[in-house]
Amino acid sequence: MTTQDVKRKLTAILSADVEGYSRLMEEDEAATVQTLTSYRETIISLIQQHRGRVVDSPGDNLLSEFVSVVDAVQCAVTVQKEIKNRNDELPENRRMQFRIGINLGDVIQENGRIYGEGVNIAARLEALADPGGITISGDVFRQVDGKIDLAFEDLGEQKVKNIQKSLQVYRVGHGPKKKRLPSADRAALELPDKPSIAVLPFDNMSGDPSQEFLADGLTEDIITDLSWFRDLFVIARNSTFTYKGKPVKVQEVAEDLRVRFVLEGSLQRSADRVRITAQLIDATTGEHVWADRYDRNISDIFVLQDEVTEKIVGNLSGYHGKLTRIEKLRARQQESFNLKVYETYLQGIEHKHRFTKENNLIARKLLEQAIGLDPGYARAHIALAWTYLFEVWWGWTDEPQQAIEQAFEAAHKAASLDEWDAECHWVMADLCVATRQFEKAVAEYNRALELNPNFADVLADWGICLARLGRAEEGVESIRKAMRLNPNYPDWYNQFLGGANYAARQYEEAISVLKTVKQHTRVSSAYLASSYAQLGRMKEASAEAAETLNLDPQTGVSSISNIEYYTETADRDHFEAGMRKAGLPEESTS
Numbered sequence: 001m002t003t004q005d006v007k008r009k010l011t012a013i014l015s016a017d018v019e020g021y022s023r024l025m026e027e028d029e030a031a032t033v034q035t036l037t038s039y040r041e042t043i044i045s046l047i048q049q050h051r052g053r054v055v056d057s058p059g060d061n062l063l064s065e066f067v068s069v070v071d072a073v074q075c076a077v078t079v080q081k082e083i084k085n086r087n088d089e090l091p092e093n094r095r096m097q098f099r100i101g102i103n104l105g106d107v108i109q110e111n112g113r114i115y116g117e118g119v120n121i122a123a124r125l126e127a128l129a130d131p132g133g134i135t136i137s138g139d140v141f142r143q144v145d146g147k148i149d150l151a152f153e154d155l156g157e158q159k160v161k162n163i164q165k166s167l168q169v170y171r172v173g174h175g176p177k178k179k180r181l182p183s184a185d186r187a188a189l190e191l192p193d194k195p196s197i198a199v200l201p202f203d204n205m206s207g208d209p210s211q212e213f214l215a216d217g218l219t220e221d222i223i224t225d226l227s228w229f230r231d232l233f234v235i236a237r238n239s240t241f242t243y244k245g246k247p248v249k250v251q252e253v254a255e256d257l258r259v260r261f262v263l264e265g266s267l268q269r270s271a272d273r274v275r276i277t278a279q280l281i282d283a284t285t286g287e288h289v290w291a292d293r294y295d296r297n298i299s300d301i302f303v304l305q306d307e308v309t310e311k312i313v314g315n316l317s318g319y320h321g322k323l324t325r326i327e328k329l330r331a332r333q334q335e336s337f338n339l340k341v342y343e344t345y346l347q348g349i350e351h352k353h354r355f356t357k358e359n360n361l362i363a364r365k366l367l368e369q370a371i372g373l374d375p376g377y378a379r380a381h382i383a384l385a386w387t388y389l390f391e392v393w394w395g396w397t398d399e400p401q402q403a404i405e406q407a408f409e410a411a412h413k414a415a416s417l418d419e420w421d422a423e424c425h426w427v428m429a430d431l432c433v434a435t436r437q438f439e440k441a442v443a444e445y446n447r448a449l450e451l452n453p454n455f456a457d458v459l460a461d462w463g464i465c466l467a468r469l470g471r472a473e474e475g476v477e478s479i480r481k482a483m484r485l486n487p488n489y490p491d492w493y494n495q496f497l498g499g500a501n502y503a504a505r506q507y508e509e510a511i512s513v514l515k516t517v518k519q520h521t522r523v524s525s526a527y528l529a530s531s532y533a534q535l536g537r538m539k540e541a542s543a544e545a546a547e548t549l550n551l552d553p554q555t556g557v558s559s560i561s562n563i564e565y566y567t568e569t570a571d572r573d574h575f576e577a578g579m580r581k582a583g584l585p586e587e588s589t590s
Contacts, residue, residue, distance in 0.1 A: 007109045011065045012072040013122040016100045018060035019131040024096065035096050036060060039086065043079050046209060050075035055114055065114060068356065069104055069143040076100045076134045077150065077172065081245050082209060084132060097132045101125025104139040121167065124160040128169060138168030149242050195316040196233035196259035199223045201244040205268040215267040217346040218305060225309040227454035232316065235259060236456035236486035254283030257487050263312060274298045278308050280315060290315045298339055344370040345380050352383055357396045360387050378418035385410035385427045392434065407431055422452035433465060438567060441465065456486035464496040470568040472504035491517060495524040503571055507531040522552040526560050530578025541582040548584060556587035
């Protein structure tokens, strides 16, 4: 084989083996082989679910590869969680713990196998992992940091056998990454003056990881239903799901999120039956305010969601006067319930939330399948509209105008089916902004928040829109309200807040917020450069302007200004003046 014949590719490599395998075999060979076989089948299934490919599995070792580094790390975390659950059922001396190492590297592919230093490094990383733990290379860390809500511990540079260069190694933590609020916000977090609640992700007790999406869907629906009540303060999904799969104490969750009440529960499905348990806890006293268990047919799951919501509201009303329920939260259409539609929709949502081009296409296919099974299912049309809008936002299509038209078509269809769904109005608002129909956008944002006053993402999105429409101080207030409802908010909240701060001429605040952004866009970087420039901090302004051009060498003042669509001439001139003062070119000269 010549050098030209060698097939190379860049891939994410996951290597796993059993810690103490020789000892286990020596103590009970038959039982060890039986356990390993069972565990290997589980791990292979999880690798396939995360779009990975098993390359080899000799003895107690398993080698696999993934196109996506994020998928590889998420798979490793899921594997370790599942193995831990299985080990809890075994005696201490029979438990089998895996060590996992993940690397991103260039490999040689031949006859379905992969070779090269990239594979060797993955094996060395595996050897550095704790039993039940995961270690990753610096290249992997740079790809997943900010995309996965996990804590990473920097282990520094490590010298390993047969690898000439030292490796930068990170340990994947057992809990969610602690996301830092701006210092002023953290100090100001107080218990709301109305009943406040966080709904923790329901545990999947089915023994089948593929049912995870059903437990997540139940949790999200309960959060959404509670959010309709103006007399409640409901923490957003993004924040509560950072605790998913982690052993947590209710009091600690309540303290982190600054709420009084916490709901936790579980879902167990067996064939066409489902068991749901739920308990509402007053974290200030540790007392159970309410708890119940439901055993029903799976087709009753929407009825169960409503019953749980009503029980929570009814119990909280004793703490804060009388709560008024909106007459119709959502058309359930229980009589025409189709489990296949619901499951397909939830699987589509799971892929949509991964925010990659590939997963976006998978999500669209699943959502179209759900709509094919039930054209009247409004939520599937809403999610479908988002997939088209995502293509435009992130440049995943060569035909943005067609994608916008398809998004509008899906959003209009959803509105005709369920005008009461707040998310339907949110996606419509963003589409109106994208097509510069600002009066309609304002009406849609207002309707979304009228229906769901606890909708944190809408409040943040509405905030930056207000800033661009000449109402910057209102925008800042709206984004800060979103941050309180969603204390573990995503990175884009800070990007939007920094932009609104700048528009409000709050330059110091803009710098403080924008410096915490983990993954800058050319727009957020331009706002930071402009803020420095407006304060006369020209050295920092120039450095940040250079970073803006580093993010996009083709950018310039005019192109960034067009993205931000300020409707007031004075605001647009103010932003452009800041960029010019920082040293950004009118248009790129490259």
